[in-house]
Amino acid sequence: MEHNREVEIDGNSNPIQISRLALDIGGSLIKLVYFSRNSGDDEDPPKDKVRVSNGVNGRLHFAKFETAKINDCLQFISANKLLLGGGFQHQENCTNDRSFIKATGGGAYKFSELFKEKLGISLEKEDEMDCLVTGANFLLKAVNQEAFTYLNGSKEFVQIDHNDLYPYLLVNIGSGVSMIKVDGDGKFERVSGTSVGGGTFWGLGKLLTKCQSFDELLELSHRGDNRAIDTLVGDIYGGMDYSKIGLLSTTIASSFGKATSHNKDLEDYKPEDISRSLLRMISNNIGQISYLNALRFGLKRIIFGGFFIRSHSYTMDTIAVAVHFWSKGEAKAMFLRHEGFLGALGAFMSYETHSLDDLVVNQMMPLPVNASLGMDTNYDPLKGDLNGTESIQCSVYRA
Numbered sequence: 001m002e003h004n005r006e007v008e009i010d011g012n013s014n015p016i017q018i019s020r021l022a023l024d025i026g027g028s029l030i031k032l033v034y035f036s037r038n039s040g041d042d043e044d045p046p047k048d049k050v051r052v053s054n055g056v057n058g059r060l061h062f063a064k065f066e067t068a069k070i071n072d073c074l075q076f077i078s079a080n081k082l083l084l085g086g087g088f089q090h091q092e093n094c095t096n097d098r099s100f101i102k103a104t105g106g107g108a109y110k111f112s113e114l115f116k117e118k119l120g121i122s123l124e125k126e127d128e129m130d131c132l133v134t135g136a137n138f139l140l141k142a143v144n145q146e147a148f149t150y151l152n153g154s155k156e157f158v159q160i161d162h163n164d165l166y167p168y169l170l171v172n173i174g175s176g177v178s179m180i181k182v183d184g185d186g187k188f189e190r191v192s193g194t195s196v197g198g199g200t201f202w203g204l205g206k207l208l209t210k211c212q213s214f215d216e217l218l219e220l221s222h223r224g225d226n227r228a229i230d231t232l233v234g235d236i237y238g239g240m241d242y243s244k245i246g247l248l249s250t251t252i253a254s255s256f257g258k259a260t261s262h263n264k265d266l267e268d269y270k271p272e273d274i275s276r277s278l279l280r281m282i283s284n285n286i287g288q289i290s291y292l293n294a295l296r297f298g299l300k301r302i303i304f305g306g307f308f309i310r311s312h313s314y315t316m317d318t319i320a321v322a323v324h325f326w327s328k329g330e331a332k333a334m335f336l337r338h339e340g341f342l343g344a345l346g347a348f349m350s351y352e353t354h355s356l357d358d359l360v361v362n363q364m365m366p367l368p369v370n371a372s373l374g375m376d377t378n379y380d381p382l383k384g385d386l387n388g389t390e391s392i393q394c395s396v397y398r399a
């Protein structure tokens with residue numbers, strides 16, 4: 001990691017001027033969102049927007065750290081001087097609120113003292129569900145090419161009609177899973193959840209495959225074949241479909257069913273097959289529970305967020321297929337480019353000096369920020385995989 005130096009963006013030698021930092025400290029990952037003013041700040045506002053008052057042009061940055069390595073996150077904040085901004089300083093009457101930062105997620109409670117002790121800063125806590133919904137609504141309304149469907153390996157961006165956004169089911173797959181019926185800005189109800197989520201995939205996967213990182217486990221799943229471990233309908237029905245109840249011979253009848261075999265041990269299965277089977281089991285299960293909840297409330301749109309998805313094709317495909325299969329094509333699974341940052345964005349939007357309406361996103365601007373010291377380095381702009389090393393060009397206006 002690089003420390004104790006000014007941050008540079010875009011090949012520009014001017015230091016970033018940070019205004020605003022917000023955190024989502026989850027059970028597995030800490031997500032950071034911060035805004036940096038463009039140096040000079042003399043860019044015109046987007047042509048289709050009326051400048052309400054003095055606007056601030058800049059970029060939203062994203063970064064993430066493992067919660068277990070919270071000290072790396074603290075170091076990142078202090079090395080990059082992310083606490084020095086304290087407001088959109090060129091505006092009049094702005095409050096200088098350097099003494100606190102907005103934070104959400106369970107870690108905002110758990111690590112409150114640590115932030116005070118190490119950075120001398122208080123965490124102003126924002127409700128996690130509130131932040132997830134605010135973040136999702138912001139992305140769906142303000143960011144172009146944010147939501148997409150994924151089926152049979154093909155990604156299709158969805159143009160969201162702002163007047164036809166609600167209601168939808170937001171399914172946030174973090175360590176655990178929250179399912180939230182969203183009816184409007186700030187109007188929502190957490191209708192369900194499951195403890196079988198991203199933490200389960202990573203935890204069981206680590207134990208069963210001895211993988212050292214989440215990405216390694218995902219990578220293994222690419223090469224795996226779940227048929228070595230799952231019992232398929234055809235295994236039970238002598239290679240035949242059970243067409244009377246709509247089950248193909250290739251449908252999984254029992255996840256990990258073959259592992260009951262008396263003459264095989266863990267060592268007899270390939271880690272890649274285990275990973276694939278586990279990923280399918282968990283993604284399928286979440287897809288199915290999501291569909292059942294959508295059915296409960298007559299919701300046609302299910303939007304998936306959370307870092308478990310990780311823009312991973314096979315994960316998205318499995319979830320989308322599960323939703324399609326169980327709803328007989330009635331409900332649609334949608335995914336978000338900034339999937340893992342909903343809570344952090346929601347916390348960012350909760351600063352009083354600006355609201356959802358005054359952050360105008362000009363355009364998506366994938367930018368491998370050389371100062372983003374998040375742990376992932378495998379950002380691939382072609383895949384559009386957002387690892388916390390990207391920023392969005394935007395402007396902030398006073399409401």
Ligand SMILES: Nc1ncnc2c1ncn2[C@@H]1O[C@H](COP(=O)(O)OP(=O)(O)OP(=O)(O)O)[C@@H](O)[C@H]1O
Nearest residue numbers: 026027028029174175176198199202214306307308
């Ligand atoms: N580099 C990584 N390290 C650990 N887990 C990762 C990583 N990348 C993706 N994941 C997955 O993302 C999940 C965490 O997602 P997310 O950050 O959205 O949730 P969280 O806020 O930590 O959890 P919760 O909301 O339940 O407290 C992990 O459980 C794991 O499945």
Ligand SMILES: CC(C)(CO)[C@@H](O)C(=O)NCCC(=O)O
Nearest residue numbers: 106175176177178192193194195
């Ligand atoms: C506890 C939270 C909300 C923490 O983010 C999340 O991990 C979760 O929604 N878990 C699922 C808990 C349940 O509803 O069974």
